[in-house]
Amino acid sequence: MANRSExxxxxxxxxxxxxxxxxxxxxxxxxxxxxxxLDLYGEDIRARAYVTSDALRGExxxxxxxxxxxxxxxxxxxxxxxxxxxxxxxxxxxxxDPDRANEYMQVGYEVFDRAKPAVSDAEVFALMxxxxxxxxxxxxxxxxxxxxxxxxxxxxxxVRKEALLRHIWRxxxxxxxxxxxxxxxxxxxSRAKILSTEGRLTGTAPEIGKRRSADIDARVDILxxxxxxxxxxxxxxAALEALLAVRETVPFAIEQMxxxxxxxxxxxxxxxxxxxxxxxxxxxxxxxxxxxxEASYGRTSMEYYDGFVFGLYAIGRPDLPAIALGGRYDALTxxxxxxxxxxxVGGVLRPDLILTLEEETA
Amino acid sequence: xxxxxxxxxxxxxxxxTFDWFTKRGVTLSRTGSxxxxxxxxxxxxxxxxxxxxAGEIPRELAVGNIHLGVTGTDLIQExxxxxxxxxxxxxxxxxxxxxxxxxxxxxxxDVETVDDLDAVAAAFRAKYGHRLRxxxxxxRLVREFLTDSGVADYQLVDSQGATEGTVKNExxxxxADITSTxxxxxxxxxxxxxxxxxxxxxxxxxxxxxAKYSADEKAALKTxxxxxRG
Numbered sequence: 001m002a003n004r005s006e007x008x009x010x011x012x013x014x015x016x017x018x019x020x021x022x023x024x025x026x027x028x029x030x031x032x033x034x035x036x037x038l039d040l041y042g043e044d045i046r047a048r049a050y051v052t053s054d055a056l057r058g059e060x061x062x063x064x065x066x067x068x069x070x071x072x073x074x075x076x077x078x079x080x081x082x083x084x085x086x087x088x089x090x091x092x093x094x095x096x097d098p099d100r101a102n103e104y105m106q107v108g109y110e111v112f113d114r115a116k117p118a119v120s121d122a123e124v125f126a127l128m129x130x131x132x133x134x135x136x137x138x139x140x141x142x143x144x145x146x147x148x149x150x151x152x153x154x155x156x157x158x159v160r161k162e163a164l165l166r167h168i169w170r171x172x173x174x175x176x177x178x179x180x181x182x183x184x185x186x187x188x189x190s191r192a193k194i195l196s197t198e199g200r201l202t203g204t205a206p207e208i209g210k211r212r213s214a215d216i217d218a219r220v221d222i223l224x225x226x227x228x229x230x231x232x233x234x235x236x237x238a239a240l241e242a243l244l245a246v247r248e249t250v251p252f253a254i255e256q257m258x259x260x261x262x263x264x265x266x267x268x269x270x271x272x273x274x275x276x277x278x279x280x281x282x283x284x285x286x287x288x289x290x291x292x293x294e295a296s297y298g299r300t301s302m303e304y305y306d307g308f309v310f311g312l313y314a315i316g317r318p319d320l321p322a323i324a325l326g327g328r329y330d331a332l333t334x335x336x337x338x339x340x341x342x343x344x345v346g347g348v349l350r351p352d353l354i355l356t357l358e359e360e361t362a
Numbered sequence: 363x364x365x366x367x368x369x370x371x372x373x374x375x376x377x378x379t380f381d382w383f384t385k386r387g388v389t390l391s392r393t394g395s396x397x398x399x400x401x402x403x404x405x406x407x408x409x410x411x412x413x414x415x416a417g418e419i420p421r422e423l424a425v426g427n428i429h430l431g432v433t434g435t436d437l438i439q440e441x442x443x444x445x446x447x448x449x450x451x452x453x454x455x456x457x458x459x460x461x462x463x464x465x466x467x468x469x470x471x472d473v474e475t476v477d478d479l480d481a482v483a484a485a486f487r488a489k490y491g492h493r494l495r496x497x498x499x500x501x502r503l504v505r506e507f508l509t510d511s512g513v514a515d516y517q518l519v520d521s522q523g524a525t526e527g528t529v530k531n532e533x534x535x536x537x538a539d540i541t542s543t544x545x546x547x548x549x550x551x552x553x554x555x556x557x558x559x560x561x562x563x564x565x566x567x568x569x570x571x572x573a574k575y576s577a578d579e580k581a582a583l584k585t586x587x588x589x590x591r592g
Contacts, residue, residue, distance in 0.1 A: 042493065042514055042515065042516070042517065043505050043508070043517055044505075044509055046501075046518075047505060047506075047509070095443040095444070095502075096443070096444065163481065163484075166484060167512060170512045170514070172512055173480070173511075176477070188474065188475055188477075188556075190475065190478075191474075194471065194472065204469070205467070205468035205551055206468075206469065206551050207467075208467050208529050208530045208551055209529040209530065209535050210490065210535055211467070211482070211486060211535055213469065215485070215489065216469070216470060216471060218485075219472045219481070219482065219485060220471075220472050223472065
């Protein structure tokens with residue numbers, strides 16, 4: 001195991017590399033106001049981050065990542081375009097697996113640039129892989145943007161599309177909703193009861209709490225409208241499921257997805273964007289022909305990524321978390337930007353894992 | 363040193379625990395004045411009674427201060443991460459039944475399942491600008507249950523007592539709490555979600571996997587367990 005000073009020294013070297021690539025050094029505080037993180041991630045963040053508090057500032061979190069404070073800082077004062085780097089500890093609460101670190105160094109590189117998103121994607125990916133060039137790692141990439149386009153393009157109601165979009169990052173829940181909208185599972189009895197009646201249903205039990213009877217009436221209307229709407233067509237569901245299952249090297253993945261686009265034409269613009277990205281990667285010397293693509297990659301652990309996503313993993317060490325990972329998070333800048341937004345993409349490295357791998361390969 | 367047995371220090375839980383042991387030939391009793399938390403064990407040698415708040419028993423088992431302890435499944439699972447590795451379940455005791463459930467106002471006629479709840483949470487957040495609040499003291503169990511069920515857009519608010527009243531007071535939109543008969547829920551105009559059972563709990567005898575056991579303590583444990591198992 002590498003000791004702390006070795007890890008810090010290596011983190012500095014990576015950071016210097018990123019500065020040489022044009023990034024400005026930023027140093028967000030260790031303690032972050034809990035509110036923004038809670039608003040963004042919901043209760044789940046409490047299972048992942050350490051929370052502390054004082055009487056004056058209320059709840060604070062030991063930073064679980066750098067992306068959120070860097071975006072906040074950029075949205076408040078950043079000039080465009082901008083490139084940032086940072087190196088420091090992040091903290092992750094561990095309740096299940098004692099072998100996972102609860103404190104480790106991260107070195108990151110983030111690009112805020114409106115000009116050519118595909119080129120920025122390739123820039124970040126190439127820079128991360130360059131730092132790991134002599135290590136036995138394999139890269140996997142995906143594109144949440146294609147999945148979002150597929151859902152948005154379904155021939156169904158906006159209510160259903162919104163429900164599916166909301167759960168792209170919760171695969172089980174997504175499948176449950178898709179099955180229901182496709183008529184593959186029966187509605188629960190309670191729903192059938194609501195649908196078999198007409199008119200207002202509220203009024204028997206006392207109205208308590210902040211959610212009012214108008215809200216309930218509104219949802220009953222939505223449920224009735226949903227029951228009247230046609231099911232999502234079989235060929236669309238089959239195409240969406242085929243898309244989610246795509247797992248190939250990049251050239252074959254693109255070919256498969258072009259075939260799927262016959263039934264889901266809405267994904268064509270995001271496939272064109274993927275072509276641009278692949279070309280930009282080639283231009284940077286990435287061997288795209290052997291690069292793995294998984295359409296569902298990034299659905300389980302990276303909620304704020306909404307476009308290109310990637311991870312680099314140690315070959316023969318499936319027990320280790322990703323050595324590097326990153327992706328595009330345009331929607332996050334919109335959420336934290338209070339009215340403004342900017343396309344953004346970034347990635348982080350784990351110097352501690354890199355040193356471990358180097359020791360093993362030496 | 364003697365084998366240490368931790369038992370709830372007051373109320374029905376203490377009485378029922380004493381009864382349960384008596385039926386198996388082990389007499390537990392409080393000694394001294396009513397206010398003094400000291401106890402005695404008769405019928406088996408080498409065992410000390412430690413009277414504790416039921417809520418502290420999980421922690422005392424986990425650090426090994428006591429070898430055996432009586433407390434609810436709910437408290438063990440809420441308070442101990444990876445509880446299976448810290449304690450062993452020796453015997454469910456057949457009392458102190460309580461279910462940790464999710465409950466919403468009765469007049470929410472559009473909500474019967476956790477699936478409904480998720481849709482309602484999204485709409486609530488969009489309209490009211492904050493997440494749907496769930497009042498509970500079982501933060502970890504409820505969060506794990508809701509995460510597992512794929513519910514988003516909720517937040518937990520801490521409630522250490524009178525949880526059923528939080529909805530009426532508008533400090534929460536719904537609750538997650540322990541119920542045995544459901545009467546308090548009904549009296550507060552709340553209903554249980556049909557698939558909202560987070561955990562079934564009852565008073566249980568646990569053994570600490572962390573505590574150290576000397577030869578004497580091991581012997582006392584074996585004798586005691588033989589008696590308890592009849």
